[in-house]
Amino acid sequence: MVLANPSGTAAAPIASRSTWSASDGAALYGLDRWGDPYFSVSPRGHVMVQPRGDRGGALDLVELVQELQGRDLSLPLLIRFDDILEDRLERLHTAFERAIAQYGYAGRYQGVFPVKCNQQRHVVEQLVETGKRWHFGLEAGSKAELLIALSLLEDPEALLICNGYKDCRYIETAILARRLGRKPVVVIEQADEVPRIIAASRDLGGAPLIGIRAKLSSRSTGRWGSSVGDRAKFGLSIPDVLATVEALRQADLLDDLRLLHFHIGSQINDIAVLKDALQEAGQIYGELTRLGAPMGYLDVGGGLGIDYDGSRTASAASTNYSLQNYANDVVATVRECCEPHGIAVPTLVSESGRAIASHFSVLVFDVLGAGALPGGVPAAGIDEPLILRNLRDTQAAIVANGDAAAAAPSVERLQEAWNDALKFKDDALAAFRLGYLSLPERARAEQLTWACCQAIASQLETMPAGTAIPEELKALAAALAGTYYANLSVFRSAPDTWAIDQLFPVLPIHRLDERPSRLGSFADLTCDSDGKLARFIDRGQAKPLLELHPLRDGEPYWIGLFLAGAYQEVMGNLHNLFGSTNAVHIRLADGGRYRVEHVVRGDTNADVLEAMEHDPAQLLERLRLASETAIARGSLAISDARRLMAHLKASLEQTTYLEG
Numbered sequence: 001m002v003l004a005n006p007s008g009t010a011a012a013p014i015a016s017r018s019t020w021s022a023s024d025g026a027a028l029y030g031l032d033r034w035g036d037p038y039f040s041v042s043p044r045g046h047v048m049v050q051p052r053g054d055r056g057g058a059l060d061l062v063e064l065v066q067e068l069q070g071r072d073l074s075l076p077l078l079i080r081f082d083d084i085l086e087d088r089l090e091r092l093h094t095a096f097e098r099a100i101a102q103y104g105y106a107g108r109y110q111g112v113f114p115v116k117c118n119q120q121r122h123v124v125e126q127l128v129e130t131g132k133r134w135h136f137g138l139e140a141g142s143k144a145e146l147l148i149a150l151s152l153l154e155d156p157e158a159l160l161i162c163n164g165y166k167d168c169r170y171i172e173t174a175i176l177a178r179r180l181g182r183k184p185v186v187v188i189e190q191a192d193e194v195p196r197i198i199a200a201s202r203d204l205g206g207a208p209l210i211g212i213r214a215k216l217s218s219r220s221t222g223r224w225g226s227s228v229g230d231r232a233k234f235g236l237s238i239p240d241v242l243a244t245v246e247a248l249r250q251a252d253l254l255d256d257l258r259l260l261h262f263h264i265g266s267q268i269n270d271i272a273v274l275k276d277a278l279q280e281a282g283q284i285y286g287e288l289t290r291l292g293a294p295m296g297y298l299d300v301g302g303g304l305g306i307d308y309d310g311s312r313t314a315s316a317a318s319t320n321y322s323l324q325n326y327a328n329d330v331v332a333t334v335r336e337c338c339e340p341h342g343i344a345v346p347t348l349v350s351e352s353g354r355a356i357a358s359h360f361s362v363l364v365f366d367v368l369g370a371g372a373l374p375g376g377v378p379a380a381g382i383d384e385p386l387i388l389r390n391l392r393d394t395q396a397a398i399v400a401n402g403d404a405a406a407a408a409p410s411v412e413r414l415q416e417a418w419n420d421a422l423k424f425k426d427d428a429l430a431a432f433r434l435g436y437l438s439l440p441e442r443a444r445a446e447q448l449t450w451a452c453c454q455a456i457a458s459q460l461e462t463m464p465a466g467t468a469i470p471e472e473l474k475a476l477a478a479a480l481a482g483t484y485y486a487n488l489s490v491f492r493s494a495p496d497t498w499a500i501d502q503l504f505p506v507l508p509i510h511r512l513d514e515r516p517s518r519l520g521s522f523a524d525l526t527c528d529s530d531g532k533l534a535r536f537i538d539r540g541q542a543k544p545l546l547e548l549h550p551l552r553d554g555e556p557y558w559i560g561l562f563l564a565g566a567y568q569e570v571m572g573n574l575h576n577l578f579g580s581t582n583a584v585h586i587r588l589a590d591g592g593r594y595r596v597e598h599v600v601r602g603d604t605n606a607d608v609l610e611a612m613e614h615d616p617a618q619l620l621e622r623l624r625l626a627s628e629t630a631i632a633r634g635s636l637a638i639s640d641a642r643r644l645m646a647h648l649k650a651s652l653e654q655t656t657y658l659e660g
């Protein structure tokens with residue numbers, strides 16, 4: 001069907017059951033699946049946050065947003081629940097501890113957080129602080145990240161894994177960090193780093209701990225599948241691994257070779273892929289010990305996935321394994337590779353970023369308005385042209401088809417009526433072009449066509465399940481869907497939805513006790529047609545439209561984008577000069593209360609202008625001069641000039657988003 005949608009909304013009943021409760025809302029948006037144990041729905045239909053998971057305590061997200069607005073923190077707002085971050089870290093460690101006990105593993109688990117996943121100071125500081133009891137460390141992939149890791153990590157036991165491209169200064173910094181009392185492991189990712197490490201060690205008379213990243217041949221799947229295999233960007237091929245061992249031996253550095261690393265890409269969807277990689281890495285680890293390296297650590301990289309859609313499948317937005325399954329497989333497989341060969345099992349390291357940082361951030365944005373279709377059947381004019389009368393008759397026939405009094409409503413009759421409606425609509429357009437139809441008559445023709453469309457869509461909803469419905473008619477619901485205008489930039493706040501089609505759970509954070517009677521998608525503030533949210537989670541698949549509520553006059557409509565704590569902030573960009581949003585860190589306090597631990601103000605317009613090398617003061621001065629000229633010319637009153645300058649000054653100090 002080719003039917004342009006004039007960005008409208010119309011009633012399209014979602015389900016035909018008459019009662020609806022908050023638990024229906026929770027089920028519809030999958031909250032009970034992907035949200036567990038942090039997000040649920042209250043009987044009032046508000047999203048509830050349990051920041052400590054199942055250890056008790058809950059906050060009403062809607063009340064929280066209201067109170068934050070009272071503190072002058074306008075939407076869009078990124079809310080970080082520090083307790084969730086802590087809980088995730090705790091769960092990761094508990095899962096490994098359980099697996100180690102279950103398989104009688106003779107070693108330990110000692111993870112690191114890959115800083116690239118979320119470099120925000122408060123986030124890294126909190127992870128380092130909470131992680132102390134497990135000697136949890138950090139992973140850096142660049143010199144700037146190394147600076148963060150070096151300055152924040154004071155625990156001499158915690159690992160500081162140094163990945164990424166390394167020049168001499170990077171390597172020397174790592175060597176000196178060891179003398180500072182830190183535990184840096186320089187992971188050799190490229191063959192040409194070996195001579196640089198050897199030279200730096202000779203110059204400084206000391207070496208860092210050394211790791212080798214192996215390029216595994218095991219196949220990966222999914223979005224990051226190309227991170228492994230012969231053509232991967234990072235890692236040493238097996239011949240290079242052997243040459244490196246020899247070079248280190250010659251340079252008397254083999255005693256510092258302690259770690260084997262691999263990384264098969266982010267968001268591993270299928271656990272079978274991980275098992276293959278673990279077996280291969282386990283064998284390489286054994287070989288390295290036989291070649292005389294002391295070893296001691298096996299670093300399984302990142303990739304521990306998140307079940308964004310709650311479907312528990314190997315699809316892109318999900319994983320077919322749990323955190324515990326993951327830990328069990330790592331522990332059991334490594335044990336199998338080592339024990340039979342009399343090799344001491346290594347300390348297990350993972351660089352789990354997404355799995356630690358996704359849950360703790362929720363982005364809440366408001367809807368500014370929704371495109372509306374001309375609703376209902378327009379009143380007839382005097383002496384209405386035949387084309388319009390035909391459309392009226394068609395619409396009436398469709399409605400009659402659905403009447404209880406009529407014979408069984410028939411899909412064929414609906415299809416016929418729709419064909420008629422489209423034909424009459426084309427006739428109306430042709431008549432308009434030729435001058436036989438006035439503009440108001442054409443408007444009525446369009447409105448009547450939409451009324452036909454609506455009548456068909458609502459009848460399809462009541463058809464018994466399993467009724468065969470032609471694709472063309474199925475598409476009518478989508479044509480009737482609305483565009484909800486969102487006060488956010490997806491390029492800034494959810495860049496992966498645009499860049500790699502990633503799905504995040506998106507849903508209203510209130511009114512969940514009310515049946516959502518519309519279908520819609522979101523358009524953002526940017527002037528870019530890609531600036532939209534139009535793919536939503538759907539149990540292992542994606543759907544183009546989300547069930548939403550009609551807007552109510554004078555009432556806000558708040559939407560939450562969940563599981564957004566990993567990668568989105570730093571990948572976000574300044575497209576159209578929309579800057580960072582306000583962010584707050586929330587801690588659960590006693591008695592069902594909370595504390596706002598940190599407020600991180602979003603970019604102002606002045607900030608984003610300066611980022612592009614503009615000088616806000618100079619911009620203002622130019623406009624002041626222009627208004628003086630206009631005043632002199634007599635085209636601008638002094639009072640108007642003053643008002644204009646006041647608006648400009650105020651805008652510079654405000655966030656880049658709409659403020660109602």
Ligand SMILES: *Cc1c(COP(=O)(O)O)cnc(C)c1O
Binds near residue numbers: 266303304351352566
């Ligand atoms: C990106 C990256 C990670 C983090 O991966 P997640 O999937 O977020 O856990 C870990 N290690 C390396 C080497 C990486 O490049």
